[in-house]
Each structure stands twice: as C-alpha cells, then as structure tokens.
Amino acid sequence: MPAHARVRRICLTSVSVQWHNFRMSRHPLLSLAALVVAVSLFTGGSALAQTPPPASEVVAAALARARAERKAVLIEFGASWCTWCRNFEAFVKSEDAGPVLARHFVIVNLTVRERDDKKKLEHAGGSALMDQWGGAKSGLPFYVFLDRTGRKVADSNAMPDGTNIGFPAVPDEIRAFMTLIDKAAPGLMSANLDVLESYLLRVMPPPAPAPR
Numbered sequence: 124m125p126a127h128a129r130v131r132r133i134c135l136t137s138v139s140v141q142w143h144n145f146r147m148s149r150h151p152l153l154s155l156a157a158l159v160v161a162v163s164l165f166t167g168g169s170a171l172a173q174t175p176p177p178a179s180e181v182v183a184a185a186l187a188r189a190r191a192e193r194k195a196v197l198i199e200f201g202a203s204w205c206t207w208c209r210n211f212e213a214f215v216k217s218e219d220a221g222p223v224l225a226r227h228f229v230i231v232n233l234t235v236r237e238r239d240d241k242k243k244l245e246h247a248g249g250s251a252l253m254d255q256w257g258g259a260k261s262g263l264p265f266y267v268f269l270d271r272t273g274r275k276v277a278d279s280n281a282m283p284d285g286t287n288i289g290f291p292a293v294p295d296e297i298r299a300f301m302t303l304i305d306k307a308a309p310g311l312m313s314a315n316l317d318v319l320e321s322y323l324l325r326v327m328p329p330p331a332p333a334p335r
Contacts, residue, residue, distance in 0.1 A: 178249035268307035
C-alpha cells in the first residue's frame with residue numbers, strides 16, 4: 124500500500140475511534156476536541172482553515188448577483204490586523220445601516236496586506252485589484268463601488284485632498300462618505316442616507332481632551 128494511503132487509513136481510523144469515544148464519553152468536551160483534531164488530520168486541516176477563493180472569483184460572483192438583483196457592488200479591502208476595517212464591517216452589517224446598504228449593494232470583503240503567518244488569509248490577486256482600482260497608496264479599509272457591469276463608479280479616495288476616507292470616524296470623513304455613497308447609489312432616498320449618517324455619528328469616537 125502506498126505511504127499516502129497508509130497515512131489516510133490511519134487518520135480515518137483515528138476519526139472513527141474519536142467519534143466512538145465522543146459518543147460514549149462522560150467528558151464530551153474533551154472528546155469533542157480530540158475529534159476535531161482527528162478530522163483536521165484526515166482532511167489536511169481544511170476543517171479548521173480553508174484557503175480563500177481568488178479575488179477575481181469573488182468579484183465575478185458579486186457582479187453576477189448584482190446583475191440578477193439590479194444592484195451595485197461595494198468591495199471593501201481589509202486585513203485581520205486592521206481595527207478600522209472591523210469598524211467598517213460592523214457598519215455594513217449593523218441592524219440599522221446594514222439593510223439600507225444591502226438593498227442597493229452586493230457587499231464583499233477582500234483580505235489583503237496580511238502579515239507573516241496570516242498571509243494565508245489573503246484572497247489571491249486582491250492586492251493587484253486594489254492597486255488597479257486606485258488603492259496602491261491608500262490605507263485600509265479601502266473600498267470601491269462598481270456598477271453591475273463591473274465599471275468603477277467611485278472609490279474611497281474621496282477626501283477633499285484626494286486621500287482615503289477609510290472608516291468615516293470624524294465629521295469631515297462622514298461628510299465625504301455621505302457624498303460618496305450618494306454618488307455610488309443615486310437611488311438612495313434621503314431618509315436612507317439619514318440612517319447611514321446617524322449610525323456613523325452615533326459611533327463616532329469622542330474628541331480627544333484638550334491639553335491643559
């Protein structure tokens with residue numbers, strides 16, 4: 124029997140044994156942990172961590188859905204270490220702003236600029252797309268708006284000086300973002316724009332205390 128087949132048989136046996144132990148154990152949490160490890164070995168670790176699909180595939184799927192649903196596409200480029208990226212993702216998934224954005228955009232996230240052992244989290248080709256769409260010199264999060272044909276409508280380099288808005292966390296950034304979102308989705312009613320702005324104003328960090 125080839126070596127790889129013997130290893131696979133051993134791993135499969137381990138899964139079977141750990142499944143039996145899990146069902147019979149008086150300590151199910153410990154047995155469950157052993158079962159997860161065994162499954163990970165059998166699948167080559169794919170049960171715990173899967174390689175993200177290429178960025179081109181993610182964008183193609185988003186555009187196909189946008190055409191079907193007659194929406195635009197919002198693509199956010201972020202990284203696991205980026206706190207402002209987490210804030211932006213919380214914004215687009217929030218109970219109040221999330222539904223407003225979802226009615227007008229297919230929203231996707233592409234992971235880029237990861238560090239060291241986190242490089243495996245990146246969507247292959249994501250950095251090239253970010254550069255192509257104007258984000259080569261921008262910080263994170265950087266985001267672009269595409270129409271349903273894939274044409275770029277706008278990007279987050281929309282501050283008055285042409286720099287990146289990122290997560291809009293101060294009044295000037297919020298004003299620039301509201302102008303940007305109105306351009307990207309002209310069908311948004313003023314009431315919906317108010318919902319988005321209200322969220323951003325509500326989570327805006329308090330101003331730093333004046334020096335004494």
